[in-house]
Amino acid sequence: MKLAGHTVLITGGGTGLGGGLAAAFHEKGNKVIITGRREKVIQEFAARHPGMEDITADVAQEGDVQRLFRQVSEKHPDLDVLINNAGIMQWPDFTKLETLDDRLFDEIEINLKGLIRMTAAFLPLLSKQKEAALVNISSGLAYMPLAISPIYCSTKAAIHSFSMALRHQLRNSPVKVLEIAPPGVESDLGKTDGAAQRDYPRMKLDAFVKETMKALESGKAEMPIGQAKMLRILSRFVPSVAFGILNPAKG
Numbered sequence: 001m002k003l004a005g006h007t008v009l010i011t012g013g014g015t016g017l018g019g020g021l022a023a024a025f026h027e028k029g030n031k032v033i034i035t036g037r038r039e040k041v042i043q044e045f046a047a048r049h050p051g052m053e054d055i056t057a058d059v060a061q062e063g064d065v066q067r068l069f070r071q072v073s074e075k076h077p078d079l080d081v082l083i084n085n086a087g088i089m090q091w092p093d094f095t096k097l098e099t100l101d102d103r104l105f106d107e108i109e110i111n112l113k114g115l116i117r118m119t120a121a122f123l124p125l126l127s128k129q130k131e132a133a134l135v136n137i138s139s140g141l142a143y144m145p146l147a148i149s150p151i152y153c154s155t156k157a158a159i160h161s162f163s164m165a166l167r168h169q170l171r172n173s174p175v176k177v178l179e180i181a182p183p184g185v186e187s188d189l190g191k192t193d194g195a196a197q198r199d200y201p202r203m204k205l206d207a208f209v210k211e212t213m214k215a216l217e218s219g220k221a222e223m224p225i226g227q228a229k230m231l232r233i234l235s236r237f238v239p240s241v242a243f244g245i246l247n248p249a250k251g
């Protein structure tokens, strides 16, 4: 896709990967609208990028998504890029059943159902444009799970599958379905409710954004970034090796 001349909506666009992409699209002169649940976070981020708009909305709430759709479609009927980026990562341990609490399904509600809900709400508007892009942020962990975050990885594998299927369904429509599969990248992901972040290699945010913008420009549909490229290859040809690298057995 071209990297300029768009109106771009990014969920979870006030921090981390979404924030990096929001800033990059803004710098290239696109109209950028960011969302998130924490009003102050997105307001302060947008204020640092004059012209960027922010709308508080929770992708897990149907009412919020419908309100977001009304606001965006009234003010920006030309919206042509939706980046489904909002996500959380948790660490449920199924060997300690007593610790599994009412947050157990949150990753499914946000990462997967939230992404599908946003897609269903905004597809009619995207479909009205001459050309449009629906960009889903999955993960290298869509190809092979990290066992300490089993539900997160399941949602990412589902997003990968959903993106492939939707791309086929929409092949004769103006909407291109794209998937970005990031590797580990420096961000606040996984710190939900004060959880300690686990130790694994992380790409610098700037390097991730640079490679992702280049990949988007290339016109590819599925874009593993950084080490996610190697994970994709290993998971296809030597899956047990890939699994072992991610999940070294201890004890």
Ligand SMILES: NC(=O)c1ccc[n+]([C@@H]2O[C@H](COP(=O)([O-])OP(=O)(O)OC[C@H]3O[C@@H](n4cnc5c(N)ncnc54)[C@H](OP(=O)(O)O)[C@@H]3O)[C@@H](O)[C@H]2O)c1
Pocket (backbone or CB within 6 Å): 011, 012, 013, 014, 015, 016, 017, 018, 035, 036, 037, 038, 039, 041, 057, 058, 059, 060, 085, 086, 087, 088, 110, 114, 137, 138, 139, 140, 181, 182, 183, 184, 185, 186, 187, 188, 189, 190
């Ligand atoms: N960092 C990595 O290593 C990595 C690797 C692969 C894939 N990813 C994916 O990249 C995406 C962004 O993650 P990140 O690493 O940038 O983490 P992050 O900094 O924690 O960003 C997540 C963003 O999503 C928003 N969000 C969370 N739940 C939401 C909800 N229910 N409704 C609306 N917004 C919500 C958060 O804002 P609020 O809390 O204010 O809502 C936050 O701005 C995620 O989909 C993640 O799975 C990240």
